[in-house]
Amino acid sequence: MKVIIIGGGPAGCAAAYTVQKANHEAILFEASDTIGGRTKQLHREGFNLGTGALFLMGGIYPRTMALLREMGHIKKLVPWKGASELMDEDNSRYPVRLDKIFSFAKVPTLRSIDRLRLLATGIRLFFSPGAKNPFNGSQLATFDRGENLEDWSRKHLGARNYEYVMRPIMDFLYAVPLRQLSTPFPKALIKQAHKISLSTPPQGIGQISDWLVEHMPSENVHVSAPVERIARDGDCWQVFANGRSFSGDAVVIATEAFVAAGLLQEFISPDAHQRLMDTPYTEYAHVAVAYEEDPWPDYPVDIVLPVGVDGERDVGAMVLHGRRSPTSVPEGAQLVGVYFNTPPLADMSDDDIKNQAVKQVNKAFGQAPPPQFVHLFRYEKGLTIAKPGHYQSLDKVHDLLPPHIRLAGDYFSQAGVEAAIYSGERAANDILKSHAP
Numbered sequence: 001m002k003v004i005i006i007g008g009g010p011a012g013c014a015a016a017y018t019v020q021k022a023n024h025e026a027i028l029f030e031a032s033d034t035i036g037g038r039t040k041q042l043h044r045e046g047f048n049l050g051t052g053a054l055f056l057m058g059g060i061y062p063r064t065m066a067l068l069r070e071m072g073h074i075k076k077l078v079p080w081k082g083a084s085e086l087m088d089e090d091n092s093r094y095p096v097r098l099d100k101i102f103s104f105a106k107v108p109t110l111r112s113i114d115r116l117r118l119l120a121t122g123i124r125l126f127f128s129p130g131a132k133n134p135f136n137g138s139q140l141a142t143f144d145r146g147e148n149l150e151d152w153s154r155k156h157l158g159a160r161n162y163e164y165v166m167r168p169i170m171d172f173l174y175a176v177p178l179r180q181l182s183t184p185f186p187k188a189l190i191k192q193a194h195k196i197s198l199s200t201p202p203q204g205i206g207q208i209s210d211w212l213v214e215h216m217p218s219e220n221v222h223v224s225a226p227v228e229r230i231a232r233d234g235d236c237w238q239v240f241a242n243g244r245s246f247s248g249d250a251v252v253i254a255t256e257a258f259v260a261a262g263l264l265q266e267f268i269s270p271d272a273h274q275r276l277m278d279t280p281y282t283e284y285a286h287v288a289v290a291y292e293e294d295p296w297p298d299y300p301v302d303i304v305l306p307v308g309v310d311g312e313r314d315v316g317a318m319v320l321h322g323r324r325s326p327t328s329v330p331e332g333a334q335l336v337g338v339y340f341n342t343p344p345l346a347d348m349s350d351d352d353i354k355n356q357a358v359k360q361v362n363k364a365f366g367q368a369p370p371p372q373f374v375h376l377f378r379y380e381k382g383l384t385i386a387k388p389g390h391y392q393s394l395d396k397v398h399d400l401l402p403p404h405i406r407l408a409g410d411y412f413s414q415a416g417v418e419a420a421i422y423s424g425e426r427a428a429n430d431i432l433k434s435h436a437p
């Protein structure tokens with residue numbers, strides 16, 4: 001069987017890998033000039049900048065880890081402790097660890113009653129039903145009660161735990177106000193918090209997509225090949241890219257949801273089309289601030305998370321990448337990632353964002369000489385987010401697709417490489433099953 005895969009992010013690459021593993025032919029089309037999607041790497045002045053994703057989460061990313069093990073690459077992962085500190089409004093610092101989220105309970109601004117509430121809610125969550133896999137949209141859909149994460153956190157954890165525990169963690173992961181997020185994903189994450197360990201491939205997260213397609217014949221990987229249209233061709237499907245048409249028995253569309261909606265418009269119901277179009281993507285910006293000489297070689301933590309600001313804050317997290325991924329910087333250099341929250345971006349120019357990033361870096365880690373360069377990654381549509389009702393709405397789309405077409409992408413759950421890989425494997429396996437004799 002010949003399966004065409006549209007989109008070369010982790011979802012599409014996982015689909016291609018799965019098809020190829022089953023001894024069928026996979027043909028991949030990627031619009032940009034390299035694969036990797038929002039995980040791809042960009043090289044500038046000797047620095048390896050991640051355009052998007054930063055880390056894997058160990059036991060919480062079971063399919064990603066299983067594929068890395070299967071491909072023989074798992075031992076190459078570089079572990080990262082994610083040692084962090086909360087930076088309060090008055091510049092007080094509180095050490096925490098992102099791979100040990102219960103370390104947040106030690107933050108000194110929390111009172112005994114707050115810690116008790118954290119413990120009680122943690123225990124209650126642990127024993128209550130919830131999604132076993134935080135990246136399986138179908139499972140998440142079952143536990144979506146329409147509640148948003150801010151209301152849930154304030155009600156069950158209280159205002160201080162909301163500000164000093166839930167908000168910094170979610171600011172770091174999603175950079176949108178918690179009232180825009182539904183609850184099943186973070187609840188599933190908390191239930192499995194003991195499985196979290198952070199790591200990154202030596203060349204950055206984008207390397208995962210490279211590994212997934214490394215054994216595909218090069219003529220089957222088409223980059224700089226945006227698919228403009230798909231059409232039925234008897235029992236087969238045709239895709240059109242760069243003025244040529246290609247025929248396949250089945251198609252996996254692993255692009256962003258709105259691109260999939262456009263490609264499928266004439267083959268799906270208005271309802272299914274609308275569900276895909278309604279998938280929210282938030283504006284996103286992060287800034288890479290590069291220093292040829294590390295201004296803070298002895299700084300004790302990897303990440304600074306601002307807390308304690310009433311209302312929206314500009315920046316959700318600042319990360320010393322040289323610690324996370326030593327090979328991403330030239331010897332003795334340092335690279336800081338400054339991750340902005342979505343709401344303030346609407347009123348900020350590119351220069352505002354870059355200036356604010358450098359200012360925040362100096363505040364977080366200490367005054368430094370001017371950086372070697374400041375590189376802004378600004379996405380009009382950066383991260384998918386799961387609002388209350390999101391998973392149910394999208395889960396239904398799987399049943400509304402034409403024959404031999406499947407969709408993959410992180411948007412079926414709550415973003416993340418695991419969500420993408422899980423969905424890519426699922427789409428490919430559905431197709432392989434439907435063609436089995």
Ligand SMILES: Cc1cc2nc3c(=O)[nH]c(=O)nc-3n(C[C@H](O)[C@H](O)[C@H](O)COP(=O)(O)OP(=O)(O)OC[C@H]3O[C@@H](n4cnc5c(N)ncnc54)[C@H](O)[C@@H]3O)c2cc1C
Binds near residue numbers: 032036408
């Ligand atoms: C700043 C940032 C930080 C992040 N941090 C993390 C993290 O630390 N850990 C983590 O797990 N996740 C993280 N993520 C999320 C992660 O990057 C995404 O969940 C993941 O990349 C989604 O993979 P995907 O394959 O579904 O989509 P994408 O990566 O978006 O890939 C889709 C691909 O489809 C291609 N495409 C679009 N249209 C067409 C077309 N017509 N024809 C052909 N190709 C097309 C696109 O060019 C793209 O390459 C982060 C994301 C961002 C933006």
